[in-house]
Amino acid sequence: MVNSNILLGVTGSIAAFKAAEIARRLIDEGFSVQVVMTKAACNFITPLTLESITGKPALTDLFSGPYSHISLSKESRLLLIAPATANTINKLSCGIADDLLSNLWLTKAGPTLIAPAMNHRMYHHPSVQKSIKELQKSGVKFIGPVSGSLACGEEGEGRMSDVATIVEAAISALTQKDLKGQNILVTAGPTIESIDPVRFISNRSSGKMGYAIAKAALRRGAKVTLISGPTSQMPPENVSFVSVEKASEMETAVLRHLPKATAVIMAAAVADFTPAAIDKLKLSKKDISVINLKKTSDILKKVGAEKGKRVVIGFAAETGKNIENAKAKLKEKNLDLIVLNDITQKGAGFNVDTNIVTIIDRKGKITDYPLMKKIEVANVILDTLTGLKT
Ligand code: CTP
Numbered sequence: 392m393v394n395s396n397i398l399l400g401v402t403g404s405i406a407a408f409k410a411a412e413i414a415r416r417l418i419d420e421g422f423s424v425q426v427v428m429t430k431a432a433c434n435f436i437t438p439l440t441l442e443s444i445t446g447k448p449a450l451t452d453l454f455s456g457p458y459s460h461i462s463l464s465k466e467s468r469l470l471l472i473a474p475a476t477a478n479t480i481n482k483l484s485c486g487i488a489d490d491l492l493s494n495l496w497l498t499k500a501g502p503t504l505i506a507p508a509m510n511h512r513m514y515h516h517p518s519v520q521k522s523i524k525e526l527q528k529s530g531v532k533f534i535g536p537v538s539g540s541l542a543c544g545e546e547g548e549g550r551m552s553d554v555a556t557i558v559e560a561a562i563s564a565l566t567q568k569d570l571k572g573q574n575i576l577v578t579a580g581p582t583i584e585s586i587d588p589v590r591f592i593s594n595r596s597s598g599k600m601g602y603a604i605a606k607a608a609l610r611r612g613a614k615v616t617l618i619s620g621p622t623s624q625m626p627p628e629n630v631s632f633v634s635v636e637k638a639s640e641m642e643t644a645v646l647r648h649l650p651k652a653t654a655v656i657m658a659a660a661v662a663d664f665t666p667a668a669i670d671k672l673k674l675s676k677k678d679i680s681v682i683n684l685k686k687t688s689d690i691l692k693k694v695g696a697e698k699g700k701r702v703v704i705g706f707a708a709e710t711g712k713n714i715e716n717a718k719a720k721l722k723e724k725n726l727d728l729i730v731l732n733d734i735t736q737k738g739a740g741f742n743v744d745t746n747i748v749t750i751i752d753r754k755g756k757i758t759d760y761p762l763m764k765k766i767e768v769a770n771v772i773l774d775t776l777t778g779l780k781t
Contacts, residue, residue: 395422397561398463398499400472400492401441401449402479403431405542406508406551410436413473414444416558420766425463426450427492429479453491460494468501471561473534474508474551477519483531484522502564506534506557511547534560556628559610568612569777575613576652577605578645578659578690580620582638586682587670594660595741598622599765600706601658605630607769616652618644620659638662638687645690654702654776657691658730660741695725702776704728710735717751727779728752730772738762750775 397417401410410432414424426441426449438449453460464470472479472492479492483505488494496503505526513519514536523533535552551557579601583593602624605617609627616631618641626632633648635641638661649655667683691705705726707717710733717731731749734740739747739762746768750758752775760771 395565396467397422397424397565398467398470398495399424399426400470400475400479400495401426401428401432401436402472402474402476402492403429403434404474404476404508404551405435406474407432407435409551409554410473411440411444412554413471413557414441416554417561418445420558420562422562423447425467427463427495429490429492431476431478450491453489453494455491460488460491461498464495464498464500467499469561469565470495470499470501470503471506471557472504473506473557475505477507477509477513477516480505480507480526481518481522484525503531504534504557504560504564505531506551507536507549508551509536509549510541510543511538511545511549514547514549532560532564555625559606559628563610566610566612570608570611570613570773572653573608573613574616574651574653575605575608576616576618576645576648576655577601577608578618578641578657578661579605579624580622581660582620582636582641582662582687584637584662584665584687585669586666587672587674589673592662592664592666592684594662596620596622596660597742598624599742599744600746600768601656602627603765603769604656604658604772607766607773611770611773616648618648618659638665638690642688642690642693645694649694649697649701652701654704655694655698656704656772656776657694658706660706660708661690662687689724691726692724698725702727702779704730704772704776707731708734708740712749714749714751714757717749718755721751721753726753728772728775730768748772752779 417424424445428451441449482493483496537550538548539550580598581594581596583591585591605615606627608615618633633644664684667685703726712733717729721729729751732739736747738745747762748760
């Protein structure tokens with residue numbers, strides 16, 4: 392990532408301790424974070440804590456360098472202030488520049504995001520509301536605050552938004568919206584096929600790959616419908632989420648959402664077989680010797696058969712780099728792309744945050760990718776998708 396610096400402003404709120412988690416998550420996503428703290432923030436979290444996470448001095452002093460209030464802005468792509476107090480919001484709205492952070496706001500060029508955190512009466516005070524409106528007029532985006540119990544023991548609107556929401560907003564603000572106008576249908580996770588009320592057949596899919604695709608597509612401006620089997624993943628914010636259990640439910644959901652979709656990415660590991668009959672009562676092991684199975688319908692093949700102008704992408708999780716098998720599936724299911732991964736390779740496949748994939752297109756072009764984070768694999772798939780469109 393080129394020039395992926397984020398200036399993280401931290402001000403004097405009890406929520407300041409959450410800045411450590413924000414910094415860590417941004418760094419995990421590949422950004423470099425420069426922390427700038429107000430004096431009041433140092434009462435709630437030490438510069439050393441934040442320095443230990445970012446690997447850079449957490450700056451607190453306007454005079455730490457002769458031109459740091461200018462150069463830091465030039466070097467960064469985003470100013471994120473989290474948490475932002477009433478005092479800082481009021482100062483920024485009228486351009487008071489009496490510390491490093493407020494100076495940086497006057498010299499910054501890129502987008503600014505502010506996550507307020509304060510008592511609800513302070514938040515609703517006319518001076519704060521007026522400042523927020525002024526800042527919004529000049530293009531500043533506010534994340535929250537949300538309602539809930541406040542540190543002071545009162546209830547109301549003033550809690551800083553979740554760390555995940557703030558991090559996602561920061562990344563989204565820095566991501567080009569090249570998928571704007573696209574309506575992408577993504578499937579994820581396993582399906583589970585009941586044998587009786589207690590037992591089921593399923594597979595090892597964690598859903599991580601499909602959820603990463605949904606997240607990446609949202610960041611790039613697409614509308615996303617995520618149809619997911621049971622997983623422990625949290626659906627991204629702003630996704631249209633459909634939860635299903637068995638293959639037949641996934642099929643119904645996919646076919647219902649297909650008409651609106653401009654692209655379909657089937658990352659789900661759909662069960663190929665389901666018990667021929669489900670017992671309503673729990674079976675005793677004495678009664679089970681054989682479980683009769685029937686085939687589920689191939690959802691992707693159905694989508695491929697009625698794809699129209701949509702881009703349709705399938706996955707092939709194989710034990711071995713079986714290019715010929717993947718090519719045959721691409722042809723049989725009328726796909727535009729197939730993403731092959733060899734689940735026997737270290738760092739590829741189920742339940743890990745990385746993957747090693749080969750993408751094959753209709754013309755037979757084969758592109759191998761090295762070990763990457765699943766979010767990076769997701770972006771590579773979406774890059775290939777946009778390449779097909781132009
Ligand atoms: N798929 C589907 N419906 C099914 C089975 C699979 O839509 N009933 C989709 C998956 O979401 C994935 C692709 O098809 O995108 C995987 O296809 P395939 O390789 O045929 O599934 P496998 O079960 O791995 O096939 P095989 O056992 O023949 O290798």
